[in-house]
Amino acid sequence: MAIEGADIVKAAAFLGAGVSMGLGAIGPGVGEGMVAAKACEAIGKNPKEAGLLTRTMLVGQAVSESTGIYSLVVALLLLFVV
Amino acid sequence: MMELDVQAWVRVAAFAGGGIAMGLGAVGAAIGEGYTAAQANLAVSRSPRLSGDIFKNMLVGQAVAESASIFALVVAILLLFLDTGNPTMLKAAALLGAGLSMGFGAIGSGVGSGFPGGQACLGISRQPAVTSRLTTNMLIGSAVCQTPAIFSMVVALMLLFMDFSQAPLHPTWAALVGAGLSTGLAAIGAGYGGGMAAGTSCEGVARQPETVGNVTTIMLVGQAVAQTPSIFGLLVSFILMFKTFPESHQLHAAMALLGAGLCTGFGGIGPGVGNGMAAESAVRWVARNVQNAADLMRTMLVGQAVSQSTAIYAMVVSLVLIFVV
Numbered sequence: 001m002a003i004e005g006a007d008i009v010k011a012a013a014f015l016g017a018g019v020s021m022g023l024g025a026i027g028p029g030v031g032e033g034m035v036a037a038k039a040c041e042a043i044g045k046n047p048k049e050a051g052l053l054t055r056t057m058l059v060g061q062a063v064s065e066s067t068g069i070y071s072l073v074v075a076l077l078l079l080f081v082v
Numbered sequence: 083m084m085e086l087d088v089q090a091w092v093r094v095a096a097f098a099g100g101g102i103a104m105g106l107g108a109v110g111a112a113i114g115e116g117y118t119a120a121q122a123n124l125a126v127s128r129s130p131r132l133s134g135d136i137f138k139n140m141l142v143g144q145a146v147a148e149s150a151s152i153f154a155l156v157v158a159i160l161l162l163f164l165d166t167g168n169p170t171m172l173k174a175a176a177l178l179g180a181g182l183s184m185g186f187g188a189i190g191s192g193v194g195s196g197f198p199g200g201q202a203c204l205g206i207s208r209q210p211a212v213t214s215r216l217t218t219n220m221l222i223g224s225a226v227c228q229t230p231a232i233f234s235m236v237v238a239l240m241l242l243f244m245d246f247s248q249a250p251l252h253p254t255w256a257a258l259v260g261a262g263l264s265t266g267l268a269a270i271g272a273g274y275g276g277g278m279a280a281g282t283s284c285e286g287v288a289r290q291p292e293t294v295g296n297v298t299t300i301m302l303v304g305q306a307v308a309q310t311p312s313i314f315g316l317l318v319s320f321i322l323m324f325k326t327f328p329e330s331h332q333l334h335a336a337m338a339l340l341g342a343g344l345c346t347g348f349g350g351i352g353p354g355v356g357n358g359m360a361a362e363s364a365v366r367w368v369a370r371n372v373q374n375a376a377d378l379m380r381t382m383l384v385g386q387a388v389s390q391s392t393a394i395y396a397m398v399v400s401l402v403l404i405f406v407v
Contacts, residue, residue: 007333010337011337014334014338015340015344017403018399023348024349025348025392026348026349027352029356029357029389029390030355031356032385033356033386034356036382036388040366044371054380071392072399079407
């Protein structure tokens, strides 16, 4: 198995892309779940504000999503650009 | 001489895979059953005269939680004693992948199944009148929790028994190890998350027995969504096992396939746990405030869908790694 420098660089980029997106997905997944859990709790306590609470939940989740999108961007950069 | 070497490597992979399968596979069920026993003790201290019912329920709950590690034991024993017939280096990779899949895959389901067991024991001490309903609810919830472990076992058995001798060693070895990692790792979050929803549903039934229909429904919906990341893992594993890859001695071809498995595997952990948290809270508040079950279900599903998105990104990156680059 002949291994050249360019091959190793590409191999590391592919493995790095997988690890970046894989590990990067853990935090937003858990964080957004916490937001949704608290939104359900708040709706249970105060059902009249369900619309406002769902909106607030979505905004909070969108911010928490950003690190997941960074991971996606880094993974795509590793796959197609560098 | 060369053939002996290959045979030795196949046995090395089988023994290492067997150790990984049973070692990691014991983690989850032990924690889950310990949680069930701890809650059962608490329940007995609250209502000592119900100790017989609580003890019975504890054992039934623990038996279900045990099944994840029994799957691991079966796969480990197969890995130790199975005669692989025609030993190839690819078979060695498949056996290692089988061990990784089953070992990681049993963790989440084992821990998760402990939650409904424990909460059902506590519930019996709170509401002895609904004991049988609590046991039923516990069994439904913990059975659904086992699904990710069953997916892992399916992948492990396929890796054990499928014939890969026609495929080129490079890069298929990485596809087979990646197939094991994908389903195994993705099962951790889904099993744990499903358990969170199931545990709270037992608590809810004990607090408000008349809401049992709504509580069981939202538990099942929440668990089904929490299960999705492990289905993504299974999908990527199947692609990695069934697609034929052109022979390539370059390292990057192999690393793309290994990276694909790691990506969907790790990527499923967080959304699985997060979906479980959302489902847990929705189930708790449906039990306390059943008039708003529809609003709670809607918000839970929207929240879970957003939490799911990173698992979908991970699957997309995996598919790009498999099909595009």
